[in-house]
Amino acid sequence: MRRKPLSAALLATALLTVAGCSGGGAPSTETATAPSDADKVSGSIKVLTNRTDLVQDGTMKKYAAAFNEIYPKVKVSFEGITDYEGEVKIRMNTENYGDVLLIPGVIAKGDYPKFFAPLGSTGSMKKKYRFTGKTDVGGKTYGIANFGTANGFVYNKALWKKAGITEWPTTPAQFLDDLKTVKVKTGATPYYTNFKDGWTLAGPWTNSVGSPSCDARAWDALAAADKPWAEGGDLDVVDTLLHDVVRDKLSEKDPTTTNWESSKTQLAKGQIGSMLLGSWAINQMRDAAKKAGEKPDDIGFMPFPVQKNGQFCATMVSDYQLAVNAHSKHKGAARAWLDWFTEKSGFAAKEGGISALKADKLPEVLKSYEDNDVKLVERSEAKTEDVNAIDDAAEIGLSKQDYRQKLIDIARGAQDGDLQGYFDDLNKRWADAAAAAGS
Secondary structure (H helix, E strand, O other), X not given: OOOOOHHHHHHHHOOOOOOOOOOOOOOOOOOOOOOOOHHHOOEEEEEEEOOHHHHHOOHHHHHHHHHHOOOOOEXXXXXXXXOHHHHHHXXXXXXXXXXXXXXXXXXXXXXXXXXXXXXXXXHHHHHHEOOHHHHEEOOEEOOEEOOEEEEEEEEEHHHHHHOOOOOOOOOHHHHHHHHHHHHHHHOOEEEOOOOOOOHHHHHHHHOOOOOOOOOOOHHHHHHHOOOOOOOOOHHHHHHHHHHHHHHOOOOOOOHHHOOHHHHHHHHHOOOEEEEEEEOOHHHHHHHHHHHOOOOHHHEEEEOOOOEEOOEEEEEEEXXXXXXXXXOOOXXXXXHHXXXXXXXXXXXXXXXXXXXXXXXXXXXXXXXXXXXXXXXXXXXXXXXXXXXXXXXXXXXXXXXXXXXXXXXXXXXXXXXXOOHHHHHHHXXXXXXXXXXXXXX
């Protein structure tokens, strides 16, 4: 099974906190320092990963072999975990949760110092790395992004061209018109929600907050918002589009029967027109096209159909963040692996992700964005803990699938209600939770 990125695996549990984790104990004060002399770095380290596929097929061993060419005295082993979030959460009640790991979404940001070694001051780290705000606690950075992803619609260019569409839509209304044209002229399913798998309704749509407004702080602003679904706001624009796609019968006939793995092949064959995902998905779709005997180059990527001052904007968010266990006995070796993996391995580029290093070029999968001057907006995470607290208290689940599954059910008539009534309810629940949090 191919992995799902942060937007699928991590954000689905981002509103939870670990109530019983006590393994971290007192906050760590020892910085995991990058070693200056590779020959003096030694020790055995274990790396925990959700990429069971890369562990099983030997890919991670190849990375370790390349790492050992520089750090010959460090022995690296890997453990791929299928239920990464669930199992690692349990392990973190002890001190034994690997030396290097992906920070589970169930760990509250304020608790990072209990479990992870600081990697340096955020003021210094942010000069070199993207997404440092994601793990900044008290002016220190506790994780470096595995890679980042840009949001947009993966689509079949050949199918859209067959329908006579060669330009990206610039408004939600134009996007809907284009989907209708695809349906009428090709018979394909214009948009695929992947309703059953659910995570596609969580991460990708919520990660679009910041794209319509072209505002890096749009997510942070939710912490002080009384009505997040007010007309013209990002959540209003994003969720209205999803609702209208389903209402206008431009998505699959029965959303309860969708299948993520088969959807990749269907999009590659032109049976599906588009899906909102992160840029990480492009290579998976192209791989599916190769296996199906189709042209990988037919897989395109377009930004959310809104322009700000005549320019498209796309949010850029972090995938999982790599961290060093605060209890590791070999922090130097662990930091050596973390630095090498994010800076030298080429992993981000191979995955079609955006490197955590600011100096690195954008991946090839984003060439269409570069060619068309799409502005990438690195979304701020400064208020994430506050936003999550309100969201959790309101029992909405911005980064879960349930509330958008209900949105789709309303749109297709499977549940009573209408869009405005649903937004009014969401706004009230949010305002009440925010007021309680501030009291």
